[in-house]
Every structure is written in structure tokens, then in C-alpha cells.
Amino acid sequence: MKELIQRQMFDYLLTNGVKNFVGVPDSTFKYFLSHGLKKNKIIISTREEEAIGIAAGMVLSKQTSLVFMQNAGFANSISTISSLIQLYEIPLIFLIGWRGYLKDDAPEHYKIGKIQPQLIKSLGLSFKIVSESNWKKHCKWALQNIRKDIPCALIIRRLS
Amino acid sequence: MIRREAIKLASRIIGNAHIISANGYISRDLFETDDKETNFYMLGSMGLASSIGLGIALSNPKFRVFVFDGDGNILMNLGSLTTIGILSPKNLIHIIFDNNSHESTGGQPTHTRKVNIGRIAQTNNYRVFQTSTKSGLTKILTKTKTLSGPIMIVIKIKKSKYISKRVEIEPKLIRKRFCGTLEKKARY
Numbered sequence: 422m423k424e425l426i427q428r429q430m431f432d433y434l435l436t437n438g439v440k441n442f443v444g445v446p447d448s449t450f451k452y453f454l455s456h457g458l459k460k461n462k463i464i465i466s467t468r469e470e471e472a473i474g475i476a477a478g479m480v481l482s483k484q485t486s487l488v489f490m491q492n493a494g495f496a497n498s499i500s501t502i503s504s505l506i507q508l509y510e511i512p513l514i515f516l517i518g519w520r521g522y523l524k525d526d527a528p529e530h531y532k533i534g535k536i537q538p539q540l541i542k543s544l545g546l547s548f549k550i551v552s553e554s555n556w557k558k559h560c561k562w563a564l565q566n567i568r569k570d571i572p573c574a575l576i577i578r579r580l581s
Numbered sequence: 582m583i584r585r586e587a588i589k590l591a592s593r594i595i596g597n598a599h600i601i602s603a604n605g606y607i608s609r610d611l612f613e614t615d616d617k618e619t620n621f622y623m624l625g626s627m628g629l630a631s632s633i634g635l636g637i638a639l640s641n642p643k644f645r646v647f648v649f650d651g652d653g654n655i656l657m658n659l660g661s662l663t664t665i666g667i668l669s670p671k672n673l674i675h676i677i678f679d680n681n682s683h684e685s686t687g688g689q690p691t692h693t694r695k696v697n698i699g700r701i702a703q704t705n706n707y708r709v710f711q712t713s714t715k716s717g718l719t720k721i722l723t724k725t726k727t728l729s730g731p732i733m734i735v736i737k738i739k740k741s742k743y744i745s746k747r748v749e750i751e752p753k754l755i756r757k758r759f760c761g762t763l764e765k766k767a768r769y
Contacts, residue, residue, distance in 0.1 A: 478635060
């Protein structure tokens with residue numbers, strides 16, 4: 422995704438009520454993060470599950486929050502998503518970088534990249550794949566879910 | 582002092598401040614000895630009580646937030662200490678009930694039998710206290726009322742055969758009542 426679109430997406434989420442952005446960085450959305458860091462709105466955690474815990478605490482305090490991570494970290498977090506976020510119905514937005522979407526990505530991303538859609542579907546976490554043309558529509562969709570107390574995910578593919 | 586006694590005493594002194602309690606026997610003891618709407622019983626997500634507590638402390642800087650953690654729990658999320666150290670919330674009090682073991686899975690040993698968790702916390706910008714007695718715990722909790730955090734209190738406890746009942750409240754209700762008290766408190 423282009424730098425300008427990533428920055429617009431961050432600003433859109435921020436101005437539409439997302440107060441906290443917590444997580445582990447991924448190159449797929451590096452411009453999203455650098456823009457947020459400049460505005461002092463990003464908290465970097467040591468692991469993805471830690472980020473989910475911190476953001477859960479913020480959501481319990483009635484602050485809309487987003488957790489960002491690479492899909493490798495999403496795979497690490499499955500137990501936490503089911504036993505904390507889904508068990509207590511804590512509405513969080515996940516922003517996930519989809520590495521291994523293309524076959525020529527680094528070899529460590531191949532397996533999880535291949536099963537990413539099945540992985541998230543079997544968890545029962547609703548998601549949308551975000552592109553340069555549909556990002557605003559899907560961000561709106563995510564914010565609507567949060568208002569209904571439903572956790573959900575936005576996925577950004579690595580296309581180059 | 583066994584964990585159940587330490588948890589009951591700490592919870593009574595803390596009163597109506599918010600507590601995030603770790604999964605396993607810690608939440609069960611807290612539920613059985615001093616159930617309050619301000620308790621958030623973390624049933625799964627082992628290791629994350631301190632992270633949830635951090636999120637709540639950052640979002641509510643005007644009041645104090647307590648984490649009731651275990652040695653096995655914090656060892657699973659040591660990175661949390663560095664994140665708490667960097668963000669340094671003044672209102673976070675992190676209590677470790679340390680019996681050097683994974684008691685709820687059969688008493689297997691944890692690393693705190695030879696590694697000092699308080700010293701690790703100190704290098705992460707925590708103010709650290711340690712005790713193994715009821716009078717020591719009472720003194721520390723009274724003293725820390727006027728100190729700014731992050732604060733860690735390590736309570737060395739003895740193993741016990743007593744097992745508290747499971748938390749009998751639905752997770753969604755735990756969340757609802759806890760959020761209700763947070764909202765109320767934030768308003769005043």
C-alpha cells in the first residue's frame with residue numbers, strides 16, 4: 422500500500438475515534454506506523470499477545486483501540502484471542518500484515534501465509550482484506566463492528 | 582503465610598481499587614475470599630494480567646490499579662516489565678504472589694526459586710518491595726499509598742493444600758460489572 426494511503430488510513434481511524442494503537446511493527450504498514458509515531462499515538466509492545474492485553478485494558482476503560490501485528494504474530498496470539506478477547510467479548514480492531522501472500526516472500530512466511538485465511542476463519546474472527554481502493558469502506562466496517570462490541574480484523578497484503 | 586491469606590489481606594486493604602487477577606489459583610482465591618465488582622478475574626490468557634493492568638492504568642491516570650500476579654504468570658510475559666518500565670505508569674501496583682512454583686498444575690518448580698524477580702523489575706524502573714509476613718504486607722501497602730509507581734510488591738508465600746472454588750461468574754458478566762465500576766469511578 423502506498424505511503425500516502427497508509428497515512429490517510431491512520432488519520433481516518435484516529436479522527437473516527439480510535440484512541441490507542443498498540444502492537445508489534447510490520448513492514449507491510451510501516452508508513453501507517455511512522456505517521457502514528459510522529460503523532461505520538463503508537464505504543465510498541467514486546468510481543469503481540471502483550472499488545473492484545475494492553476489494548477484489552479484500554480477497551481475495558483471505554484477507549485477504542487487497535488492492535489497491529491504481522492500474521493506470524495497473529496498465529497502466536499490465537500490462544501489469547503480466544504481466551505481473552507472472544508471469551509469476554511472485548512471489541513478490538515486487529516490490523517494484520519499478511520506476509521507470505523506472494524510465493525516469493527521470505528521462506529519463514531510461507532506456511533502461515535498460506536493458511537492465513539483458514540486460520541482467521543476457523544477462529545471465527547470476521548475480517549476484510551484492505552486495498553488502496555477499498556480501505557475507507559473497510560475501516561468504516563471495522564468501526565461499526567466495534568460499536569456493536571464485535572472484535573474484527575483488517576488485513577493488509579504484502580504485494581511486493 | 583499461604584497465598585489465600587495474602588490475597589485476602591491485600592484485597593481487604595486495597596478496598597475498592599481495581600484489581601486484575603491472574604488465572605489459576607490467584608483468581609480463585611480472590612473470588613472466594615473477597616469477591617468485588619472491581620475485580621477482573623482473568624480466566625485464560627496466562628501471563629497477561631500485568632498487560633491488562635497496564636492498559637487500564639494508562640487509560641485511568643487518576644486512580645490506582647492493582648495487578649495480582651503469580652511467579653509463573655509473570656515469567657511467561659517478562660517483556661511486560663520492560664514495557665511497563667518504558668511507559669512508567671505512576672498508578673500501577675504490581676503484586677507478585679511468589680511460591681516458586683506452578684501450584685495449580687501440580688507444584689512444578691518455576692525459575693524464581695533461583696532468580697530474583699524483584700531485581701529484574703528494579704532494572705525496569707520499578708520501585709520494589711518484598712515481604713513474607715502479614716505485618717510486612719500491611720506496612721508496605723500502607724506506605725505505597727503515597728508513592729508513585731510503577732511499584733512491585735513481591736510476597737513470598739508458602740504452598741498449601743487448600744484449593745479455592747472456581748470463579749462462578751460468567752466471563753461476560755465479569756467484564757460488565759468491572760467496566761461499570763471503572764466508568765463510575767472515572768466520572769467522579
